[in-house]
Amino acid sequence: MTAHDEPHIAAVQAATAMFDQARKAVEEAIFAAYRAEGVSRTAIADASPWTAAHVRKLVRDAGIGPDPAYARRTQTARRRAAETTTVVGRAEHEAERQATPPRSDPWYVAHLTPTQAADLATAARSNPDWIDRLQAVAEAHPEDADRAVVAHATEQRILAAADYQRVGAEPPTE
Numbered sequence: 001m002t003a004h005d006e007p008h009i010a011a012v013q014a015a016t017a018m019f020d021q022a023r024k025a026v027e028e029a030i031f032a033a034y035r036a037e038g039v040s041r042t043a044i045a046d047a048s049p050w051t052a053a054h055v056r057k058l059v060r061d062a063g064i065g066p067d068p069a070y071a072r073r074t075q076t077a078r079r080r081a082a083e084t085t086t087v088v089g090r091a092e093h094e095a096e097r098q099a100t101p102p103r104s105d106p107w108y109v110a111h112l113t114p115t116q117a118a119d120l121a122t123a124a125r126s127n128p129d130w131i132d133r134l135q136a137v138a139e140a141h142p143e144d145a146d147r148a149v150v151a152h153a154t155e156q157r158i159l160a161a162a163d164y165q166r167v168g169a170e171p172p173t174e
Helices: 005-036 043-046 054-059 068-085 088-100 116-127 131-140 142-155 161-166
Strands: none
Touching: 005 054, 005 116, 068 088, 116 131, 116 142, 116 161, 131 142
């Protein structure tokens, strides 16, 4: 290295040190946000200078586990998949499916898009007096729980024409 190179090399080294400090500060901020409850993991990744995959890798390498809600959903999904992939599980699932009579939804439920059915079911479930009964209806019809909830909620007059119109669906007529 010559005397002419020294100031340039020193500047590069100083900038590298600042870069390393900034990178570490961003990583620590990401880790703190991941540890905080209620912070959207997608928002954290969007706010970072890295891709979502790289952020997830950093967090995993730091020993921070997945979001508790995500962990519960995946655990439940894996358990259900395991129950239906075993021979006994498939037989039980098939027997349960055959024991449940097919539903014939009224026209005002049958024409709903999946999104409309989900939005209406969410609106119906927001009624605290009916949440347990609507959950039982959903569990009784796992093949299309949202439509079953909407049909029951409409029959019980939990959902009104205004609810249907709010999601862009044709309301039932009396």
